[in-house]
Each structure stands twice: as C-alpha cells, then as structure tokens.
Amino acid sequence: MIRVLVQTDAFDLGGEMARLSHISDSVGGISVFMGQVRGQGDGLESLTLEHYPGMTEKVLIGLAEEATARFSLLGCTVIHRVGTMRVGEPIVFVGTASGHRAEALQATAFLIDRLKTGAPFWKCERFTDGRTTWVEAREADDDAAALWD
C-alpha cells in the first residue's frame, strides 16, 4: 500500500504510524524517518522548499514502488512538505511496514537517501538578518544514494 503526499501542511506522526501499523496482521515491523529543519547556530530562521509539481509526485511514487518491490514492503508512506518551514518544523516523513524488521529498516534508509538527490526539491535558507541562499547539493548525499544502485 503506497501513500505519497506533497503538501504544505504539517503531518500527523501518530496517525501516519497507526495507518502503517494497521495495514494487515502480517505487519511485524514499522520503520519511520522524519527530517526537520535543523538550527545550525548561524541565524537560520526558515527553509523554503520549492518543487516541480507533477514530476515530484511521479518520482516519489516511483521510489515507493521500487522500495516496495525490493524490500517486500506491506506499506510505504512518503510525505514531503513544500513551502516555508521554521527551525524545528518537520520537512519529510518516510514510513515503511514489513513482516520483519530488516526490510523496513533498510527500505526507510533507501527511500530517504534516494529522495534527497532524486526528487525535484530545492531548499532556500532564510537567515534572521534577511539574507537568503540556495542550499548546495552535498557530494555525500550523492554517495549515499549511489550505495543503493
């Protein structure tokens, strides 16, 4: 069961986990990753997430389908927020349900590594002094994504 959402609103963590938990009696493990705006002690105030409507959903559904097949998932949820989020606010939720723990844990790592560099999102940082800068892609993220090739 694949659930992909791109939205401006925050998500309901408990509700999303409960949804994965109740997919079927065969679910034995649920793994979740949530990314949020990290304060870096440098006056970061907020992030604005831009995306490519249409392509974003296609890429995320494709990744969820790939993860489901590769890791025998019973459920796979990807929710990515767009718009402006302040320090401490959630950005992304990845949740997977499987019969045994290893599959869910690996699938969650796969999904977050791959969507970082493969889904059309771009982060613009805004600082308390009014300055804005586009976040540079990190080579380490490309490396992490490539480990799943």
Next chain:
Amino acid sequence: MIRVLVQTDAFDLGGEMARLSHISDSVGGISVFMGQVRGQGDGLESLTLEHYPGMTEKVLIGLAEEATARFSLLGCTVIHRVGTMRVGEPIVFVGTASGHRAEALQATAFLIDRLKTGAPFWKCERFTDGRTTWVEAREADDDAAALWD
C-alpha cells in the same frame, strides 16, 4: 537525553516522536522502529512477554547510553511492553534523534538488533486452540546483533 520505559500499557507514538523532535533545535533527523505482534496465519492469538525486572532496565539503559555515544545522538527512547499483547498490538518502540540522518538510522537498527538478543525478555505464544509455546531464539538474531560488535 535517554528515556527508557518497561511497561504493560501501549505507548503514544505521536507523543514519543514529538518528544524526540523537540529535544533541541539541533535535531535534524528522527528515526523510529516499532515492532508489533505479527499474525502468521497459524492461529496465533497473543504473545505474553516475560522479563527480568531490574536487569531489563539496566540493559536497556546501557544500550541507550552505548548508542548515544557511538552515534552522537541527541535523544534516545526505548519503550518495551511486557504482559500479554494480541496480534497487531505494539511490542517495542525505539526512537533516536540526531543532527543528521545517517546517525539516527544506524542507531535505531543497532538498538533493535542488540535488544532482541541482549535484553532479558522472553516471548510465549498463545494460539486460538489454547496451546502455548515459548518462542525459540533465532540464530539470525544473534548474527544481526554480532554485526555491531
């Protein structure tokens, strides 16, 4: 910030995730694993979890401290239920918070792998026909735990 609970009650997934999320502005990633009673199509009705009061808490706190040091965690929560749980009910919650995603994801896998074979819990299965059997330890679980040595 380490939080270890051994309890008969179910836990509040959303509340536990929110607690990890709000530990500090430096939290960038939160990883959670939840294990629940898996129906296996063989008439399993419930699991009863027995533990060694006192030792259980010591072992779990030790694992949480080890994970916190090894993966530079900002937060680490381990909640394990004891008593009787029916198919579909949650058994264990492991949650970690860190600055970057890799540490949280790895720490969660470490904790669940290690507590399976290192914390004094024992599962007794009860089937719909009234039969009960103690779950046998799996060699695969010992192997998974040993990978972190």
Next chain:
Amino acid sequence: MASVTILYFASLREQLGRERETAAVAAEGESVTSLLSALRAQDSALNALFERTPRIRVAINQALASFQDTVRPGDELAFFPPMTGG
C-alpha cells in the same frame, strides 16, 4: 510553429527572473543541447547563467533526462540545479 515549454526552477528561476517560456523546436525534434544553443545565442542572460552554473540538470516530460536526449514539439523541458530535498 512547433514549440516546447521550458521551465526553470530554484536558483535558475530566481536568477533568470522567469519560471516558464516557450521556444521553437525542430518539427522532427532535436537534442536538448541543440535547442539550448539556439536559446543561449538569443539570450545573453540565459547564456551567462548556464556559463556560471555547474551541474545543471534537465528533465523532459517530468523525467530526468540527458542533454543528448531528443526534445519534440509539445514536450515539457525543465532546467534546474542539483536537487536538495529531504
């Protein structure tokens, strides 16, 4: 006239000051590189942007593509910097 829609995202959009335009394309299709050369020859701001920006990515019809791939009339072409989601 045969045309394609071109979208720009993130820093490219911001620096160009536009997010969308329409461009002429050969009726039988042509490579992204060929189309882009024509566009850059007509637009010095676009030319300067592509010159100073490394690692620009291209998508055709909402799927990642390469600059050697063929763009056909009616396609949706998009240029953007490396992605930074998650």
Next chain:
Amino acid sequence: MASVTILYFASLREQLGRERETAAVAAEGESVTSLLSALRAQDSALNALFERTPRIRVAINQALASFQDTVRPGDELAFFPPMTGG
C-alpha cells in the same frame, strides 16, 4: 549460613514450577558451575531440566555472566533461556 538468591525465568521457571529459591554458597564464593553441581545433585528435576535444555544463560546481580564467574554470599543469580525480546 552464606546464601544466594536464585531466579528462574520463562521456560525454566515454568518447567521447574518455581521462580525463586535460596541456596547455600561457600563463604569465600565459588563458581556458578560449582554451585550448580551441588544444586543438581540435590534436585533431580533441576538436573533433568539442565540436561535437556541447551544454551541456558546465567546472570549475576542482573548482569550477564559466565558459568566460570564467582558467586558470593548475598548475590542474585538468575538462569534463563536465550532472550527473545523486541
């Protein structure tokens, strides 16, 4: 008399029909193996249980231990099968 508390868990507790007992121990301490030999000599049910059960684990004062470790008066000793939590 110098004694230790002994706890049994899970299938061991169930098969023995008790979860706790007190046993005499040498005042200067002795190995788990030594103490266990004395207990098994006195209790045929305990002896049969240890004979038929592979991989029994031991903890001393709530920490995993080995059968070569020393038990001292006042210690809490526990025997149990391999753990199956999570």
